[in-house]
Amino acid sequence: MRCLELLTASLLLVVSAVLHAEPQVQVVGLFPNAAVLVVDGQRKLVKAGQTGPGGVKVLSADSKGAVLLVDGVQRNFNLTREYNQAGSAGPQTEQLSITRGIGNHFWVAGSLNSYPVQFLVDTGATSVAMNEGQARRLGIDYRVVGRPMVASTAGGNVRGWRIKLDRVKVGSIEVLGVEGVVLEGDAPTEVLLGMSFLSRVRWREENGVLLLESKI
Missing domain, CATH: 2.40.70.10 (Acid Proteases)
Structure with a gap:
């Protein structure tokens, strides 16, 4: 009975971790007071003060990077190369967002x-x-x-x-x-x-x- 209770508790912890997993966030374009975000595969231009896919909020942005609010935590992001859905690096192409x-x-x-x-x-x-x-x-x-x-x-x-x-x-x-x-x-x-x-x-x-x- 004790083993069953421990197994159930472990499963609940795993499910909870999955449900609260942090979204995969990338910044693939930077502009004054705006950033192009890719959140769990969803791409969108988000202006400072606005919230984009996955509830990610852009606090500020410039040519050097963006400050985002991800799951209530403020984080700094630099410009990154986009990746494919499998999570591995895609072809080595150059990209530009205008x-x-x-x-x-x-x-x-x-x-x-x-x-x-x-x-x-x-x-x-x-x-x-x-x-x-x-x-x-x-x-x-x-x-x-x-x-x-x-x-x-x-x-x-x-x-x-x-x-x-x-x-x-x-x-x-x-x-x-x-x-x-x-x-x-x-x-x-x-x-x-x-x-x-x-x-x-x-x-x-x-x-x-x-x-x-x-x-x-």
């Missing part, structure tokens, strides 16, 4: 041929596109290395030059040999990160966050 910015657009800092650039993500643009002034500032001699073309824009047909960019990089994701377009005049006003780059990475929009991932 939140909407000015004008409700996706903006991301990067570089073009090693020159720093602020990109506007544009899935409607066929190529990485820029105007003549931007190309000159980036040291691109488009009239010499480019092939003349005519581009169809919202304002009508515009003369341009098709070029090959040595490297385009956003975050830690770098793509080599990317097609670009230089358009005559002042449009576009921002350097567009178009499909010649995006088609060579994995991307999707989820809960107001644009997720980019390099291909193996």
Whole structure:
């Protein structure tokens, strides 16, 4: 009888531990006062002061890390690589999370041929596109290395030059040999990160966050 009571008590302790198991929490994206959390496989962008999956609350966040409240305990989290459901490390890919910015657009800092650039993500643009002034500032001699073309824009047909960019990089994701377009005049006003780059990475929009991932 005593053995049965001990066995029952042990089982109750195991069940209690399972029911109160701490959620598996990862921070896979960091922004000012917001973090992208993955809690027990559920992914969501959570702003400071809000509660996300599994009752995990974001207390504060910046580019260095996030302070979370997990099961009533305050903990510091650094940016981590995502893992698959089996718990083992996934393929060694580079990842980047981008939140909407000015004008409700996706903006991301990067570089073009090693020159720093602020990109506007544009899935409607066929190529990485820029105007003549931007190309000159980036040291691109488009009239010499480019092939003349005519581009169809919202304002009508515009003369341009098709070029090959040595490297385009956003975050830690770098793509080599990317097609670009230089358009005559002042449009576009921002350097567009178009499909010649995006088609060579994995991307999707989820809960107001644009997720980019390099291909193996």
